[in-house]
Amino acid sequence: SYLISLxxxxxxxxxxxxxxxxxxxxxxxxGGIDQDPTQNPFSEDKTxxxxxxxxxxxxxxxxxxxxxxxxxxxxxxxxxxxMVTHDQARKRLTKRNEEVVRLLxxxxxxxxxxxxxxxx
Amino acid sequence: KIEPxxxxxxxxxxxxxxxxxxxxxxxxxxxxxxxxxxLERRKSxxxxxxxxxxxxxxxxxxxxxxxxxxxxxxxxxRHRSKSREGTRxxxxxxxxxxxxPLLDNESTRGDERDDNWGETTTVVTGTSEHxxxxxxxxxxxxxxxxxxxxxxxxxLGVALAAALALLAFLTPLAFLLLPQLLWREELEPCGTxxxxxxxxxxxxxxxxxxxxxALFFRRPKAFFPxxxxxxxxxxxxxxxxxxxxxxFYGVRILDSRDRDYRGVVQxxxxxxxxxxxxxxxxxxxxxxxxxxxxxxLKAVRSADGASRFYNVGHLSIxxxxxxxxxxxxxxxxxxxxxxxxxxxxxxxxxxxxxKVYSLGEENSTNNSTGxxxxxxxxxxxxxxxxxxxxxxxxxxxxxxVRKRRARLVVAVEExxxxxxxxxxxxxxxxxxxxxxxxxxxxxxxxMARAMQKYLRxxxxxxxxxxxxxxxxLEFCITHDMTPKVGGEGGRYLTAGPTIQYHxxxxxxxxxxxxxxxxxxxxxxxxxxxxxxxxxxxLVVSTKKIPFFKLSEEFVDPKSHKxxxxxxxxxxx
Numbered sequence: 001s002y003l004i005s006l007x008x009x010x011x012x013x014x015x016x017x018x019x020x021x022x023x024x025x026x027x028x029x030x031g032g033i034d035q036d037p038t039q040n041p042f043s044e045d046k047t048x049x050x051x052x053x054x055x056x057x058x059x060x061x062x063x064x065x066x067x068x069x070x071x072x073x074x075x076x077x078x079x080x081x082x083m084v085t086h087d088q089a090r091k092r093l094t095k096r097n098e099e100v101v102r103l104l105x106x107x108x109x110x111x112x113x114x115x116x117x118x119x120x
Numbered sequence: 121k122i123e124p125x126x127x128x129x130x131x132x133x134x135x136x137x138x139x140x141x142x143x144x145x146x147x148x149x150x151x152x153x154x155x156x157x158x159l160e161r162r163k164s165x166x167x168x169x170x171x172x173x174x175x176x177x178x179x180x181x182x183x184x185x186x187x188x189x190x191x192x193x194x195x196x197x198r199h200r201s202k203s204r205e206g207t208r209x210x211x212x213x214x215x216x217x218x219x220x221p222l223l224d225n226e227s228t229r230g231d232e233r234d235d236n237w238g239e240t241t242t243v244v245t246g247t248s249e250h251x252x253x254x255x256x257x258x259x260x261x262x263x264x265x266x267x268x269x270x271x272x273x274x275x276l277g278v279a280l281a282a283a284l285a286l287l288a289f290l291t292p293l294a295f296l297l298l299p300q301l302l303w304r305e306e307l308e309p310c311g312t313x314x315x316x317x318x319x320x321x322x323x324x325x326x327x328x329x330x331x332x333x334a335l336f337f338r339r340p341k342a343f344f345p346x347x348x349x350x351x352x353x354x355x356x357x358x359x360x361x362x363x364x365x366x367x368f369y370g371v372r373i374l375d376s377r378d379r380d381y382r383g384v385v386q387x388x389x390x391x392x393x394x395x396x397x398x399x400x401x402x403x404x405x406x407x408x409x410x411x412x413x414x415x416x417l418k419a420v421r422s423a424d425g426a427s428r429f430y431n432v433g434h435l436s437i438x439x440x441x442x443x444x445x446x447x448x449x450x451x452x453x454x455x456x457x458x459x460x461x462x463x464x465x466x467x468x469x470x471x472x473x474x475k476v477y478s479l480g481e482e483n484s485t486n487n488s489t490g491x492x493x494x495x496x497x498x499x500x501x502x503x504x505x506x507x508x509x510x511x512x513x514x515x516x517x518x519x520x521v522r523k524r525r526a527r528l529v530v531a532v533e534e535x536x537x538x539x540x541x542x543x544x545x546x547x548x549x550x551x552x553x554x555x556x557x558x559x560x561x562x563x564x565x566x567m568a569r570a571m572q573k574y575l576r577x578x579x580x581x582x583x584x585x586x587x588x589x590x591x592x593l594e595f596c597i598t599h600d601m602t603p604k605v606g607g608e609g610g611r612y613l614t615a616g617p618t619i620q621y622h623x624x625x626x627x628x629x630x631x632x633x634x635x636x637x638x639x640x641x642x643x644x645x646x647x648x649x650x651x652x653x654x655x656x657x658l659v660v661s662t663k664k665i666p667f668f669k670l671s672e673e674f675v676d677p678k679s680h681k682x683x684x685x686x687x688x689x690x691x692x
Contacts, residue, residue, distance in 0.1 A: 028691040039687040054689050086688055093692040 005044070007108045009074070014065040014101050025093060025101065026060020027053050027067055032086030042070040044108060050074070051081045051089045053105075068107060075104040274343060284355055285332060288362050288395055292321060295369060295388040303377050310382045317385045324392045331399050335406070342442040345633060346640050349436065350405045358398055365391050410435050415643050416663050419444050419452075423656035424459070426452050431665070437649055438639040444660055445631060445651065455656060458579035517577075524574040528612075531570035535563040536603040560593035575612065584612065 016023040031040055033049045042052045053071045056063050073081045076092045084092070093101060296318075299307060365387075373384055413431035417440065420427040428451050432440055539559050554562065564586075571589065575581040596605050633639060634657075635649035645664035650657050 025692045028689050030687060030689045036687055055691070057691075086690065090690045090692060 005108055007106050009104060009106050010066070010071075012062075012065050012067050012103045012105055014061050014067065014103065016099050016101070017061045023094070023096065023099065024060070025062050026057040027062040028055040029073070029086075029089055029093070030054040032089055033083055034085045034087075043072070048072075049083075051084065051086075067103070067105065071105040071107050073103055073105050077102055274340075277347070281336070281351070281355055284358055284362075285336075288358050289325065289329070291362055291365065292325065292388040292392050292395075295365075295391065296321070296385060298374070299378075299381060299384050302374075306377065306379055307381045308379050310385070314382055314385050317382075317389050321385070321389055321392055324389075324396060328392065328396055328399060331396075331403075335399070335402060341446070344438045344442070344639075346438060346638070348439075349640050350402075354398065354402050354405070357401075358395070361391075361394055361398065365394075409433065410439070414665055415645070416665055417444060417643075417660050418663070419448065419658050419660045421452060421455070421656055421658055423455060423457070428452065432643070434642055436640050436642055437635055437637065437647065438633060440643055440662075441631075441633050441639075441649065441651055441660070444658065448658065454583060456579060456583075457655065458582075521574075521577050524570070524577050528567070528570045528574040531567040532603045535567040538563050538566070539597060541600065556594045556598045557590070559597050560590050563597075564590055564593055571612070580612070 014025050016025055029051050031037070031043075031049060031051045035049065037043065037049045038046045040046070040048065040052055042054070043050070051073045053062075053067060053069055053073065056067055056069050073089075075081055076089075077098065079092050081089055081092065369387065372378065373387070378384065410433035412433045414433050415431070417430045417432055418427060419430065428447070430444065430447055432443055435443065539562070542553060568586075572581070575584055595601075630653075632652040633649060634652055635647075637647060637649075639649075643662050645662060647662045648659065650659050652658075
């Protein structure tokens with residue numbers, strides 16, 4: 001059997017949650033052009049310096065909207081996130097005057113070959 | 121017991137000299153013993169003094185000798201008479217043919233083949249003794265015709281230049297002397313300034329003489345096919361200069377009998393100055409201009425692909441060709457035609473071709489190209505394993521070379537331990553003291569066989585005669601060199617540059633320059649010319665050195681700062 005790796009893009013709309021004075025999204029990001037890409041456990045290409053979702057808090061707005069751990073964020077509200085520093089990414093996600101962020105993410109999924117599932 | 125010893129000594133002496141009579145005559149001159157007996161006894165004597173290998177070789181030699189027929193011996197004699205120089209005969213194995221070329225068949229079978237080498241001397245390969253006779257004849261006649269024709273024009277050119285130089289040199293003196301001779305009484309006396317000018321004329325002429333000697337009086341290093349443009353230019357310039365000065369002199373001074381001697385002297389001094397400047401121009405044009413590198417020349421030998429790159433300045437094509445040749449002789453490994461061919465066993469399988477029959481009309485050109493293309497395509501598709509064979513042959517050859525090399529290295533090391541330089545304090549009786557030549561001969565015997573086998577495996581044996589090896593050993597011993605130099609190093613283990621094989625045969629002087637552009641043109645980017653010899657050629661292509669744009673960047677030493685690479689995680 002063999003594994004097929006596909007990646008497909010998804011549009012995810014997260015409504016920020018107000019917690020005291022902050023608007024939170026409920027996930028954590030890692031990566032950026034000023035970071036070390038070889039430490040990224042989620043990227044397939046270890047030179048990829050994009051922004052990846054490293055944690056999704058349970059029950060938070062991100063999980064509700066369908067964001068998953070390991071997703072690569074390509075765009076936030078139209079802003080490109082593939083060539084930004086870590087801090088720039090954080091800033092684009094946490095703009096105070098935005099209540100909704102629309103993300104374009106890329107997700108990889110592994111699918112086992114059809115034969116194997118038929119055999120088992 | 122004395123008889124066989126004497127035989128040994130005589131046999132030892134004969135193969136050493138190049139011009140000595142071949143061994144056959146020497147053997148015939150000896151008291152008539154059947155040859156085989158001599159050989160056997162010699163073999164037994166040898167085994168006492170030398171290492172164990174000779175024992176083995178004696179046995180195999182006997183078998184070789186018995187098998188070799190009269191036909192072989194005749195052919196060897198013919199070879200010997202044709203060969204120009206005596207090639208080395210291995211003393212421990214060969215008795216009968218010291219002038220024997222050591223070129224065998226391209227035998228690639230195993231070690232055992234070499235011990236029976238007495239029977240393999242049927243074919244000589246490549247540019248060997250056999251083909252030399254015909255090639256050299258044609259080459260020599262061509263040389264003689266060409267050089268006769270060229271010599272005339274060369275000598276004419278040199279004579280012309282010399283005459284012009286002499287004229288130019290003597291003109292100022294003539295300018296100074298003629299008024300004194302012709303109208304001495306009318307001349308105004310000229311005191312100190314004239315004397316100063318006389319001195320300056322004398323020294324400037326001396327400097328001009330020395331400068332010309334340094335610049336022009338050199339053995340020409342090559343015969344150029346065409347006139348050297350800059351030299352011609354300079355000669356014309358000097359000629360015009362001298363002629364115009366004479367014209368002025370004749371009209372203004374001689375005709376009018378000018379009284380002012382100081383003016384005349386100053387006129388002469390100005391001519392000398394002008395000549396010095398022409399000399400300066402010559403230095404710049406002939407020597408300095410080509411020093412700054414402008415082009416990179418790539419020289420590729422057509423036969424085996426050895427290539428080198430050279431940087432030259434602005435030169436004409438013919439001068440660049442001579443430059444390349446000068447560097448060729450010490451950079452390129454010597455051309456060894458024996459190394460070029462694939463062993464026959466590898467190539468022979470390809471010969472079974474396809475026959476193509478054309479049905480229908482004979483449409484000449486279209487059909488033939490179509491046919492040949494079909495044959496080639498079919499041949500390419502056919503599975504053949506000649507590459508396999510080639511690979512294994514190569515591997516086998518490598519292994520064999522390495523084994524022989526190991527033997528050679530050990531033999532040389534051991535041989536050199538037999539020799540020690542005589543210290544002043546030691547007292548030895550005169551019979552034991554040897555000069556370098558004898559010392560070389562003494563140790564040569566013990567490494568001769570290993571050397572011969574190694575050279576034969578690497579197909580270098582035409583380049584090393586016994587005489588040359590002995591000379592090299594003598595050289596190494598005299599200068600206290602280690603065995604690494606004496607038997608190994610760059611001389612025998614690898615094919616060195618051509619110039620170290622000091623034979624006229626390898627240092628050929630006749631090259632042909634083939635070029636699409638006139639050879640007096642300067643080098644330009646993309647020019648290709650070929651230097652031809654009769655069996656290979658050097659293809660030289662030119663490329664301009666690119667223009668470098670250097671920009672500076674100032675780096676403050678305090679600006680080198682570093683941070684740790686982070687993998688930070690931020691929650692949003």
